[in-house]
Amino acid sequence: MTVVPDNTAWYPQDHGALIDNAVKNQAIAAKVLTPVTCAGHTMGFPVLEADPDVSWYAPGAEISLTDPETSELIVTPKAVKGLTKIANESIADSNPATAEVVGRGLARQIVEKIDNALFAASAPANGPQGLPLHTPTTVQVQGGLTALTDEDPFVTAKFTALELGAELSAFVLATDVAMSLATVKVATGDARRLLDSDDEGNLRIAGLPAYVSRHVAAGEAYGLDRSQNYLVIRQGTSVETDRSGAFTSDSTLVRAVMRAEFAITNPAGVVRLVPAGS
Template sequence: MASTTSTFGSILRPEQVGELVIQPLIQQSIAGQVLTSVMTNSHDYRIPVVAQDPSASWVAEGAEIPVTDADVDEVLVTPKKLAGLTIITRELANDSNPAAADVVGAGITRDLIRKTDQALFTATTTDGPGGIPGVSGVSTVSAGASYANVDAFSDALYTAEQFNATISAWVTNPATAKALAKVKEQSGSNKPLLGPDPTTPGRRQILGVPLLTSPYVTTTNNVVWGICTQYAYLIVREEAEVEADRSVFFTSDRVAVRAIVRFGFGFPHPASLVKIATS
């Protein structure tokens, strides 16, 4: 069947796409919470990297000032297409009630969030962006045979500082977080390693840094990632789409809804990412 204005078209207005899909994707995904989100209309996004600063010198009065150049490079991020397809009833598609649009947007967004976080904590994703485990040059900290205290996390904070970075979030698997919740700050203490985050009820923190969980972080060696938001980017193309086609499921009086977003990850300073793991 040929597509016409009556069988194929946008189910959400452009402003609704951002409100119901893009904004929740950024706000609710772990990627959106621990990375710096950047919106772009370009096919590629370039993150400048200063590999070496210009060199200053002590100079005698009246003498020529030595000229030095900064060593400037860039990280090129090409947002990849993430597409979702769902089916809704014709009645829901025709409903002008804002709640109907919320239902459509929420259902699509939940899976987009899952796929986004899965890609972030997977080294390589077919046709998708490369995630943190695939980044070359990350810093590593050993927690020994097991997490017995805060030492590994303290080491990670200072390791990041050696590279002029500040860890703004820890991310681990819920199973690892569960084990960490039973660890005490030190021997003989009943104070848990995980302290409450007063700014966000229900969230925990370690040494003042929020701890978030994602089922997509590997449980192998109880990995905990320390991430510096300043040097980690989520690049999102603004041209997201949510469209409906009434022809595909004509015989069942249903409507196919397709959502497409494009995003990528950029890590211009790999050493600012700290991987903590047990041996």
């Protein structure tokens, strides 16, 4: 009997890094949150509840000592996993595209799961809590976002966030909102579009990039301060293979595991734009 060793020469070990890079480069979550790597089981983020006090003093006067009011947000990355099977005939063909296709497919699905979780109205089983569950500040838009002819609600969102200690760095639009805003013209009879696009093709609204996600509820949009919100990725994303588990079908199993979580340190500074009456 010939024993075939479970080597992964056909499937590059850096495919774990491929998934990490795909998430950081393709996920909307990584564009509007700050990606950070967690080396341990949990990760803590300091939350400043109140600044230390300052006052005016006479020359040489003793300065009063005040402490900032701080707390800590502790997050534990959750596991998103995928398992697929490849016929050993495909592997034996020594076609390097097989590994690439499988790795990219797993990466795409993990990106989808992370973005879906970020905007989900209820947390997926065993998954992280998304923005709607962190009680963001709501801005109601009369007539709805799909009927807009100007950027005013987004300007309102920026100043609302400022009052709550956040400076918005980006918006995320539902697809129907993006389609509507992309066709708004400067004026009736004028073919020029109201909104510009950046070099990557993203709309710019109220001076900020606006990303589009099909995971945002129809008719809604979000504004976020990237410096206050984080995408926590556990170090050690892995892609592993095993021939024994699919021995009877002459196949190789490929498993991908990534652990991620969202750290929303100032929920009130996240602005959710919704139709009035929602």
